[in-house]
Amino acid sequence: MSETDPLGAEAEGIPADALDAYSRVVTDVAATVTRQVAAIEMFLATSRGNARRGGGSAVVFSESGHLLTNAHVITGASAGNATFADGSTSPIDIVGADPLSDLAVLHARAGLVPAPATLGNADSLRVGQLVVAVGNPMGLSGSVTAGVVSALGRSLPTRFGDAGRVIEDVIQTDAALNPGNSGGALADSRGIVIGINTAVAGVGLGLAVPINLTTRRIIDALLRDGRVRRAYLGLISAPTPLRPEVAVRVGQEIALRVVDVIERSPAARAGLKVGDLLLSAGRQPVHDAQSLQRLLFVEAIGHPLPVTVLRGTAMVDVIAEPEELSAVR
Structure with a gap:
C-alpha cells in the first residue's frame, strides 16, 4: 500500500486508474438510471378495498409518464402506485401487457414524472x-x-x-x-x-x-x-450452422433447423417437417428465432407466407398461412 494507492490495488496487479475508471462508469450510470426507475406496488381493487398483488420495478420511457415493466409483475392486478427516486408517488394504470414477451406498459397519472430513460438496441x-x-x-x-x-x-x-x-x-x-x-x-x-x-x-x-x-x-x-396480436406458424426451431459447401450454395451460413411441428398447425398444413432447414420466410433470410418472430405480427395473420427450406439436398418452397395466436392457444 501507499499514499497514492491506499487500497493496494497495484500490489494486487490491478492498475489503480483502471479501478477508478470502472467506478466512474458505474457511479455515472447509477446517478442517471436510478432517477428513471420507479418502485411499483400493484393491487386489485375489491369491494373490501385494495388487495396487494405484488410489486417490483418499472422504467420511465416517455415524457407523458409511461413506464415499462414485466407482465408477471402486474399479473392479477388492476392498478397500482409508483414511487420515484425523489420520493414522489403517483397512481399508475395498466395500459397493456404481453405475457409472451413478459413486458407490460403502465401509465403514471401524476403530472410530473422523471425524465425518461433512453432505450437502446x-x-x-x-x-x-x-x-x-x-x-x-x-x-x-x-x-x-x-x-x-x-x-x-x-x-x-x-x-x-x-x-x-x-x-x-x-x-x-x-x-x-x-x-x-x-x-x-x-x-x-x-x-x-x-x-x-x-x-x-x-x-x-x-x-x-x-x-x-x-x-x-x-x-x-x-x-x-393494450395487447399484441401475433401470427402463429406452429413450429419449434433452433439455429444451426450450415456446412461450408451448403452455405456457399444458399448464400447464408446459419439456418433454423425445425425440431418440432405442432399437429394441425399452419406449418404442418404447409408440409414442413422435422429436420427441415428453414432458410427464408416471406422472402427474407432467417438465421435465428428473432428474425422469424419479426415476421409474425398482426400483418401476417391470414396471409400467405412463402417459406423456403433445405430438405436433404433439395430446396423446397411451401406456402404457409399463419393464424392468429389467440385462436390456437
Missing part, C-alpha cells in the same frame, strides 16, 4: 460487456448492481398457459438480481437501457428481456391496442 451487445442493473429488490429502492453480459441468445420459459413457449434472445448477466428487480433497468456503460430485468434463474444468474426492434414493436402495440 441490445442487438449490438457483446459478451463480456459491462452492464448495470437498477431496481428495487426486497423493497430496497434504488439498488444498483454491476456485472457483465454473461451470454446472449438465451431462452426463458414464459408464464403463458401450458404451451411451453419461450422468450427468445434473452440477455444473461452476472449482475446480482433479486425479487423486486423484475421490471427494472439493465443499462450499458452509457446509461442507455438495453434490457428489462425479468428473472433470477439461480445464484449469479440473472436474465433480462432485450430492448430491440421486436421489443419496440411490442411496446408500440401495447400503447396503441
